[in-house]
Amino acid sequence: MSAGSVAVVVTEEIGVPSWDLYELSIPCTVFGKPQPDLADPWYDLRLCGDGTGKPRPDGDSDSDGARVGTGLTLSTQYGLDALAGADTVIVPSVPDACVEEGKPIPKGLITALRDAYDAGARIVSLCTGAFALAEAGLLDGRRATAHWMHTAQLAARYPKVQVDDSVLYVDDGNVLTSAGLTAGLDLCLHLVRRDLGAHVANQLARRMVVPAHRRGGQAQFIELSVPATDDEGLGPVLDWARAHLEHPLTVEDLAQRAAMSPRTFYRRLQAATGTTPLQWLLNQRLGRARVLLEATDLPVEKIGELSGLGTANNLRHHFLKQLGVSPSDYRQAFPRTV
Template sequence: MPAGTVAVAVVQDAGLSHWEMYELSIALAVFGIPHEDLADPWYRLRLCAAEAPDVPGGRSGPPGDGPGVPGAGFSLRTDHGLDGLVGADTVIVPSVPEECVDDGREVPAELVEALRAAAASGARMVSLCTGAFALAAAGLLDGRRATAHWQHTAELAARHPGVTVDDSVLYTDDGDVLTSAGATAALDLCLHLVRRDLGARVANQLARRLVVHAHRAGGQAQFIDAPLPPSDDEGLGPVLQWATEHLARPLTVDDLARRARMSPRTFHRRLYEATGTTPLQWLLQQRIARAQTLLECTDLPVEQVGERSGLGTAANLRRHFTRTVGVSPTVYRRSFPAGGLTPSGRPSTGR
């Protein structure tokens, strides 16, 4: 589809939090700054806000005086009310008021009705981070797969059981409805939209201007949890630090327990109490994290990445890495060019 009109919905009764402002700024940076040299015409941005009451540090009044950021010393001015969502090609909800997530308050009815009307008019519906709560409240995510920031996915699933919530991905694309996780995943989804609309070349050039990775696959995991025990845990700390420095070795639970001067059973219990995971799971997480670092920072062949991370063969690396991260090592590496590192991972001298 051509670039078209992108309408961004902003609703906040008490001003935008700094995180909400961050999500909004991503949509504005991608779709609101003209790049006619990349694609002509570029997107037409329409910022739409509900009427805002008196806002600390912001403004009050009709849609032209939109929500402000408490304590930030500035306010947003919009040219459209939420009725401006209807007729747009793409509608983006960057967030909902924090109270709608943390305190269980309902998403404002005015926003819900405006989103339903926009969807009925044929708009592509997009949410960033907590904006998924608004799409879900409007019934637009029922029977669909969706995501949000991993800290809020449990609440989203509990409140909207008809939605298949996936907390392990950066974004979802269900054709006419797309959702993203939080923070920089919102930028990944916005660039994905540009790629869908205008092609990979334009999306890659825009990513370069924004000084970000050109493409991270939507199925990539939001984060990999590789916990370490408290640094003051004298029984576990030193041995696990040693393990992270020797991941290429064929380490076993018995090896680590012996080094910690514990029985395997005691070591298992102590590690689980400290990290919430078993010794084998912990080792796998550390090896996946090491493989990620090697893929990000070196151009080592996949076979050597498997060896140095302790995952063994390239096939074994691919199997564990894809299951944990959500994409293959090769796909993951495309998002992280080596950028001046030699095959060994040492900085290039430039000679």
């Protein structure tokens, strides 16, 4: 099996905010450090910029470089044209301004990504790097993900993309996307598993002191709280419902307390929160259960009762369906701190 070449995009135009250095460091750590006892040759890592990051011959410390964080620059030996010659191309992220403010992603990168894809490269994004892949049209008609805080923007801006905010990463053959931060490490280890086999990936994960494969998806990290609403008529009844989640509650009960017909209550709650009354109640109960799992040592049976989800089996059913993990696995992922 051949590891092949990996081109990581880092340019002056994209820039990587200081907190995004984490995503940039992941492929450099996984693919850039030789592991001759696991596979020889290992991957050939190439950092690819726009040409502004090449060091001066005199080694001047003031030489221009790609700015990757506050006070940091990174010199690269390859330009974006080298993406087309790589086996795997990784876009670690794009600037916050490209996501939050809709500022354009550099055209040079978009062209280089399309050329690399046409040349047969495997294209990978970590976190908000998915916006660059989507802009290049490489995610059209495909399932993809990004950090859950940005998936709504990704879906709104690129409606042809089938955005899934519940998973750690998506493998769609020659185009792969991951959620944010540590999920990028999950995807990179998955690439090693695909290329070099499970044994090599497992041994590499052990050396990095991380799980070779984490349970569940990023759904377990998403807040399930009710969205803000300007509907003053709903506020008191929703507050009351959150305080009485352990009791049986129906749409009729909530509508009566809000002095509305069930149909009117249903319509107004859906308009205010984007979800149905029953789904809203389920989200609140799951949120209560999550807090109890994180903050107490109560048995799962008691947590099911206090959250209004009933039996331990019912609690487990909803956790697996909504969050992709069991209550016990969730508790292990978010251990209580004293």
